[in-house]
Amino acid sequence: MLIKDIIDILQGEVICEGDLNHEIKTACGSDMMSDVLAFVKDQSVLLTGLVNPQVVRTAEMMDMSCIVFVRGKDPDQSIIDLAKSRDITLVKTRFRMFTACGLLYSNGLSGGCTL
Amino acid sequence: MSAIHLRYEVPGDDFTRAGEASGAVKKRLKALGYNPEAIRRVAIAMYEAEINMVIHAEGGYCDVDIYPDKVEVLLADKGPGIPDVEKAMQAGFSTAPDNVRNLGFGAGMGLPNIKKYTDEMRIETEIGVGTNLYLTVRVNND
Numbered sequence: 001m002l003i004k005d006i007i008d009i010l011q012g013e014v015i016c017e018g019d020l021n022h023e024i025k026t027a028c029g030s031d032m033m034s035d036v037l038a039f040v041k042d043q044s045v046l047l048t049g050l051v052n053p054q055v056v057r058t059a060e061m062m063d064m065s066c067i068v069f070v071r072g073k074d075p076d077q078s079i080i081d082l083a084k085s086r087d088i089t090l091v092k093t094r095f096r097m098f099t100a101c102g103l104l105y106s107n108g109l110s111g112g113c114t115l
Numbered sequence: 116m117s118a119i120h121l122r123y124e125v126p127g128d129d130f131t132r133a134g135e136a137s138g139a140v141k142k143r144l145k146a147l148g149y150n151p152e153a154i155r156r157v158a159i160a161m162y163e164a165e166i167n168m169v170i171h172a173e174g175g176y177c178d179v180d181i182y183p184d185k186v187e188v189l190l191a192d193k194g195p196g197i198p199d200v201e202k203a204m205q206a207g208f209s210t211a212p213d214n215v216r217n218l219g220f221g222a223g224m225g226l227p228n229i230k231k232y233t234d235e236m237r238i239e240t241e242i243g244v245g246t247n248l249y250l251t252v253r254v255n256n257d
Contacts, residue, residue, distance in 0.1 A: 034224035037159050038231070050219045054166075057134035058219075061141065061158040063151065078131065086138075 001025075001109050003066045003089050006045055009107050010068060010093035010100055016080050018089035022065045027109050029070075029101040033058040045109075047100050051075050056082040065089060070097045119143075119181040125165050125190075127174025130218060136177050137162040140188075144181065153254040156232040157186045160250050163225045164190045170215050171195065172246065185234075188250040196242040204230065 004020040006012070014020075022043075029047040030036050036046060036058050045066040046059050051073045059067050066089040069075060075083075075090060083090045093100055105111070121143065123136035141158040145151075161177065168175045172194020180187040197203050203210075204226050211221030230236050235251035 031219055032222045032224075033219035034163070034222040034228060037163060037228050038224055048219075052218055053131045054134065054219055057138065057162065060138055061134070061155065061162045063155060 001104075001107070003045070003091075005107075006066065006068065006104065006109075007091055009103050010091065010095055012068065012091040012093040014089065014091055015069075015075060016083045016088070016090035018065060018083075018087045020089065022089075024066060024109065026111060027101065027104050028111070029097055031097075036062065045104075047097060047104075049073060049097055051079065053079050053082050055079070056086065056088060059088055060086050066091065068093055068100065070095060070100050118183060119147075121179040121181070123177045123179070125168050125174045125176060125192075127169055127172065130169055130215075133165045133169040134162050135165075137165055140179050140186075144186070147181070149186075149254055153186070153252055157188070157250075157252045160229045160232040160236075160252065161188055161190070163228050164188075164248055164250070166220055167225050168192045168194070170211050170220065175245070183254075185251055185253045188252075190248045190250070191245065193245040196244060196246055197238065197240040198242060200238050200240060 001024050003022050024045045025043040026041045027045045031050045044064045046064050047068045049070050069092040072094045137158050144154045172192035175192030178189040202208055206227040207223040209221045209223035215221040233250045234253045237249040240246040
């Protein structure tokens with residue numbers, strides 16, 4: 001799935017545009033950044049309700065190329081600037097976390113984790 | 116002999132800047148052509164440690180030594196020290212205040228994550244004096 005497909009599925013709005021044709025293979029939904037950091041997978045998208053610069057830093061460390069803010073949350077300019085400098089796409093969707101994750105999952109994106 | 120030595124200050128008063136050193140090291144390793152998986156392991160371990168320094172110890176500094184086959188990191192602070200290292204190593208155990216949890220950290224995964232992503236991890240800590248955290252990530256560039 002490409003980042004632009006994710007934007008379509010989530011009826012998202014692009015806040016900071018990176019490479020929208022970048023391929024995404026897995027997704028992770030969490031407001032706890034340490035839980036995100038505990039899970040390493042290539043080419044992931046991060047869905048979160050948390051809006052602060054550490055979300056972008058976490059994505060940077062994990063080589064994630066897209067962050068989706070759920071429940072229509074707006075990142076401030078410092079977050080947008082940080083994402084821009086790291087070529088990370090920021091998207092906001094009005095869907096809540098559960099629904100946003102469910103929509104991506106049912107469209108074929110996996111969690112990337114095994115039990 | 117150390118190939119490249121880097122030092123970064125970690126400011127203790129600004130949570131939003133935590134991760135700057137890890138990001139800089141990541142960029143440097145990438146430019147040097149290290150393998151992406153090793154770079155990520157260094158970056159994540161160092162990032163968690165930086166966050167810990169800001170949450171618990173009012174900052175400190177990191178020394179990074181980049182060798183062809185490994186990356187060594189020392190994160191040193193003059194914080195309160197860790198009273199029970201064994202307990203701090205347990206997944207889910209946290210002494211972070213609520214305001215830190217609101218920022219997405221304090222899940223008690225910091226030290227367990229650091230251990231998970233490094234090949235060697237050593238903690239020297241003394242109450243009231245500070246903590247030195249030594250990390251080694253081996254690099255397979257094949």
